[in-house]
Amino acid sequence: MPEKTMIEAVRDAMLDEMKRDERVIVMGEDVGGGGVFRATEGLRDQFGEDRVMDTPLAEACIVGSAIGASLNGIVPIAELQFADFSHPAFDQIVSEAARLHYRSNGTWNCPITIRSPYGAGIHGGPYHSQSVEAFYAHVPGLKVICVATPYDAKGLLKSAIRDPNPVIVLEHKKAYRSIKQEVPDEDYTIPIGVAEVKREGMDISLITYGMMMHHSLKAAETVQQEDGISVEVIDLRSISPWDKACVLASVKKTGKALVVYEDNITGGFGAEVAATIAQDGFDSLDGPVTRLASPDVPISPYSGILEDYVLPNPEKIAAAIRKLAGY
Amino acid sequence: MPSKAATATPGRELAGSLGLTDAQLTDIYYKMLLSRTVSARMRLLQRMGKGSITYSAEGHEAAQVGTAFALRPGTDWLYTYYRDAGVAITIGMTPYDILMAFFARRDDPNSGGRNMPNHFSSKELRIVSQGAPVATQVPQATGTALASKLRGLDEVSVAYFGDGATSVGDVHESMNFAGIHDLPVIFVCEFNGYAISVAWRNQAAIENVAVRAKGYGFPGVTVDGNDVLAVYAAMKEAVERARKGDGPTFLEAKTYRIVAHSSDDDDRRYRTREEVEKWAKRDPIAAFAAKLDDIGVLEEAGRIEIEKRVDSEVEEAIERAEAAPQPDPESALDHVLVQGKDS
Numbered sequence: 001m002p003e004k005t006m007i008e009a010v011r012d013a014m015l016d017e018m019k020r021d022e023r024v025i026v027m028g029e030d031v032g033g034g035g036v037f038r039a040t041e042g043l044r045d046q047f048g049e050d051r052v053m054d055t056p057l058a059e060a061c062i063v064g065s066a067i068g069a070s071l072n073g074i075v076p077i078a079e080l081q082f083a084d085f086s087h088p089a090f091d092q093i094v095s096e097a098a099r100l101h102y103r104s105n106g107t108w109n110c111p112i113t114i115r116s117p118y119g120a121g122i123h124g125g126p127y128h129s130q131s132v133e134a135f136y137a138h139v140p141g142l143k144v145i146c147v148a149t150p151y152d153a154k155g156l157l158k159s160a161i162r163d164p165n166p167v168i169v170l171e172h173k174k175a176y177r178s179i180k181q182e183v184p185d186e187d188y189t190i191p192i193g194v195a196e197v198k199r200e201g202m203d204i205s206l207i208t209y210g211m212m213m214h215h216s217l218k219a220a221e222t223v224q225q226e227d228g229i230s231v232e233v234i235d236l237r238s239i240s241p242w243d244k245a246c247v248l249a250s251v252k253k254t255g256k257a258l259v260v261y262e263d264n265i266t267g268g269f270g271a272e273v274a275a276t277i278a279q280d281g282f283d284s285l286d287g288p289v290t291r292l293a294s295p296d297v298p299i300s301p302y303s304g305i306l307e308d309y310v311l312p313n314p315e316k317i318a319a320a321i322r323k324l325a326g327y
Numbered sequence: 328m329p330s331k332a333a334t335a336t337p338g339r340e341l342a343g344s345l346g347l348t349d350a351q352l353t354d355i356y357y358k359m360l361l362s363r364t365v366s367a368r369m370r371l372l373q374r375m376g377k378g379s380i381t382y383s384a385e386g387h388e389a390a391q392v393g394t395a396f397a398l399r400p401g402t403d404w405l406y407t408y409y410r411d412a413g414v415a416i417t418i419g420m421t422p423y424d425i426l427m428a429f430f431a432r433r434d435d436p437n438s439g440g441r442n443m444p445n446h447f448s449s450k451e452l453r454i455v456s457q458g459a460p461v462a463t464q465v466p467q468a469t470g471t472a473l474a475s476k477l478r479g480l481d482e483v484s485v486a487y488f489g490d491g492a493t494s495v496g497d498v499h500e501s502m503n504f505a506g507i508h509d510l511p512v513i514f515v516c517e518f519n520g521y522a523i524s525v526a527w528r529n530q531a532a533i534e535n536v537a538v539r540a541k542g543y544g545f546p547g548v549t550v551d552g553n554d555v556l557a558v559y560a561a562m563k564e565a566v567e568r569a570r571k572g573d574g575p576t577f578l579e580a581k582t583y584r585i586v587a588h589s590s591d592d593d594d595r596r597y598r599t600r601e602e603v604e605k606w607a608k609r610d611p612i613a614a615f616a617a618k619l620d621d622i623g624v625l626e627e628a629g630r631i632e633i634e635k636r637v638d639s640e641v642e643e644a645i646e647r648a649e650a651a652p653q654p655d656p657e658s659a660l661d662h663v664l665v666q667g668k669d670s
Contacts, residue, residue: 025477050477056507061500064466065473068484071455072404072474088496095460096467104448104456105439106662140663164665 001182006175009150009183010039010115013157014077016187018047021075024161027053028062028079036081037117037176059089066112067097067166076112077161083118083132083170090135097166098141113160117173118146119211119262120311124173125302131210131263136168137240137272143167143192144240146209148175150183152237155190163192172211179214195243197250201232204324205250207273208260209236212312216260219317229325239269244276251281257289258324260317265293287327292320339622341556345563349624355396355555356619357633359388359612362413364641365422369429369444372645373590378429381590382445384412386553389611390517390580392417393558394485397566404471404484405454406464407447410517410584411487415447418454422641426648433654440654462488462495465514469501472512476572483569484512491522493536502577506543509574513565514540516579518552523588524597540577552580553611556618582611 004012018024026040032054034041044052055062059080066076080086086093093114101109120129136144143165147153153171160167198213199220208216213235220231232250236242251257257277261270274289281289292312294300300307342352366383373381384391391413398405400418407414412425424436425447431440437448438456448456455471457464468486475482492498493516505512516536520527533539540547546568550561558580565576583606587594594603619625625633 056500056503058496058500058504060497061466061469061504064463064497064501065470065504068406068455068467068470068472069474069477070470071467072471072482073478074474076470091460091463091497092466095458096463099458100456101665102662103438103442103446103458104450105435105437105441106665107448107450108456109665143664 001184003180004150004183005177005180006148006150006153006171007037007039007177009154010157010171011041011043012183013154013161014040014043015046017158017161018043018051023073023075024077025051025053025069025074026077026079027055027066029055029057029081031079035079037173039115040079059085060092063089063092063097063114067092067100067110070110070112071108075161078112078114080114080116082128083116084127084130086114086116086132093136093142093166093168094139098139101165102141109164110166111164112166113157114166114168115157116168116170117176118170119172119174120300120307121174121211123302123304123307124300126298126300129300131261131268131299133170133239134263134267134269137269141166142240143238144170145192145238146170146172147237148172148210148213149179150181152190154183155188156192156237158187159189159192162189167192174211175214190237193238193241193243195234195236195238195246197232197246198235199231199233201230201254203230203254204256204258204321205232205234205247205254206258206260206321207234207236207247209239210262212260212262215312215314216317218314219321222314222318223321227322227325229321231321242273244280247273247277248281251277252284255284255286256324256327257281257285258292258320259290260292260312262311263293264296264299265291266296268293287324290320290324292317338556338618341560342622345556345560352619352624353629353633355392356615356625357637358392358396358417359413359555359615360633360637361422361640362388362391362416363612364637365416365425366412368641368645369426370586370590372429377649378444380443381429382409382588383584383586384410386583386585386606386611387517387519388413389555389558389615390552390582393555394515394562394578394580396559397562398483398485400452403453403482404468405452406468406484406486407454407457408464408488408492409443409445409457409459410489411447412445414487415454418452420447420449420452420454422644423648424449426644427651430648430651431654432648432651434651439658462492462497464488465492465497465501469505469510469512472505472510473508475511476508481570482511483566485515486512487515487517489522490516490518490520490527490530490536491525494522494530502540502543502575505575506545509572511569511572512575513562513569514575514577516577518579518581519584521588521597523592526597535579537577537579545575545577547577547579549579549581552582553609553614555611555615585610
């Protein structure tokens with residue numbers, strides 16, 4: 001099986017789906033020439049300008065016209081170049097795509113996929129690093145995916161494209177090339193809303209997603225080696241809907257929950273996970289449901305020194321595990 | 328029987344050159360009056376406490392019916408806004424459909440009582456469900472037109488909006504995108520000179536907003552929005568242009584809403600009674616009635632007959648809609664997401 005980067009897996013998913021279904025098009029800024037992260041490289045040569053369409057720099061128009069096209073027999077994949085720049089399209093995503101089905105009493109639906117690189121750790125400064133998932137997870141009518149592995153990226157992006165609902169696929173940009181993994185060439189999908197236990201453990205449940213999943217696996221290995229603490233690491237992968245059953249089953253087993261996320265701590269998606277565990281997993285707990293996240297500063301400063309200080313990393317996660325294990 | 332039609336008049340000539348039959352001209356009049364009556368009755372019903380809010384189309388009938396009459400119902404795509412009762416009616420919605428939304432009933436075909444009244448939606452008629460943020464429908468209409476072009480279909484998409492929407496970035500982004508790809512989309516601005524209370528002089532530094540179209544590479548046309556045949560003529564040309572693949576048109580229909588923005592608005596705060604009175608004298612329905620009378624298509628007896636028909640249709644619709652079942656409270660949780668794999 002070939003080893004691929006996540007960006008290659010993302011490209012493979014789009015390529016496959018465009019071959020499989022001629023209604024699928026890609027639209028966004030710079031996508032014709034391959035995109036700033038090269039996710040769409042080669043697609044225009046294969047499918048032409050009509051199906052791999054460069055758009056003006058206007059995010060509301062990208063998403064709004066994707067919505068309109070989706071009502072008329074097209075299955076658009078709209079690329080927003082950075083999740084930080086999804087904000088000009090917020091109204092189209094939140095007020096329009098997410099509500100169309102509900103407000104029409106189930107008459108209309110909007111099968112669009114919005115792909116966007118998100119996350120910090122690449123010296124992107126405060127406008128190329130944001131975690132925006134909590135904004136969209138808050139909105140009924142949207143599905144939200146956060147991927148950080150090549151295998152998941154391919155399987156979940158395919159599911160998103162085939163889904164009759166609007167789906168936001170947030171791809172952690174630090175994982176685009178830093179993580180390689182065997183990815184089957186064959187067609188496969190991963191269901192939206194299903195978490196994956198990346199590492200089994202008995203003492204603590206660590207619930208995370210995105211780049212923090214990779215850091216958490218490292219931290220889990222460290223505390224296993226150095227302290228003999230057995231950590232179960234769960235990658236949510238989808239945050240709306242999210243796999244409550246998987247998380248609560250794990251907490252029932254371990255009795256302790258650490259939620260790790262890259263976003264600012266206040267109102268980040270991990271806060272919802274923590275609240276759910278506190279409410280529905282209370283009987284199993286023998287320690288405080290704990291969050292480790294970035295402090296409430298605009299994520300994330302450009303200087304590597306400042307950025308490192310702000311972001312959770314394997315060392316900070318290991319320290320949080322040790323503290324929680326002390327209960 | 329000697330008829331006024333025997334004498335050729337400019338009205339007759341225009342109607343003839345537009346290819347409109349007498350029956351169609353009468354139908355236009357009927358639809359204008361139906362829109363007016365539905366709007367006026369909903370305003371009264373709201374005052375009686377039977378609904379929370381209304382948005383009236385009164386005054387906009389020529390702009391709405393004149394544009395929509397040039398479209399093919401069920402084939403062309405409409406993205407309306409909350410003032411567009413006349414558009415919805417012309418494309419095929421009934422007073423009952425509109426009143427079901429006013430009363431927020433279970434079987435309201437627009438939204439099942441979820442959206443505010445006058446947020447029109449019909450999949451069969453290709454009137455796309457609308458939100459309330461101003462101008463969000465405009466990029467969507469543009470995208471639907473893009474799909475028609477990609478699929479080689481000769482459909483036209485129409486984005487309706489008021490002058491207030493022309494300040495919103497979505498309109499600029501859409502017109503720019505539509506111009507690049509010569510999309511079959513028509514931007515119809517029902518210009519009534521106010522964004523709620525903000526007069527046009529505080530919205531833009533130009534007199535006719537249609538001039539902006541030039542900057543996007545396609546024609547902009549300003550018409551008398553109270554002259555239904557002038558509106559129809561301009562729209563017909565825009566539709567033909569779009570269908571031929573020649574691209575978008577921006578159509579600005581200058582009109583006036585003769586009542587307040589909504590049932591919650593008091594327009595005495597920002598409009599003089601003299602101004603409203605001046606425009607009421609230019610009422611588009613009265614003007615068209617005079618023209619039809621003049622050219623002998625529809626005289627007093629015929630008008631009275633239509634008035635009676637409209638009144639009884641609207642009264643019957645009110646009665647039926649008010650008596651229709653309320654939604655099941657738990658249905659508030661339905662249709663957040665499409666369930667299952669296929670749309």
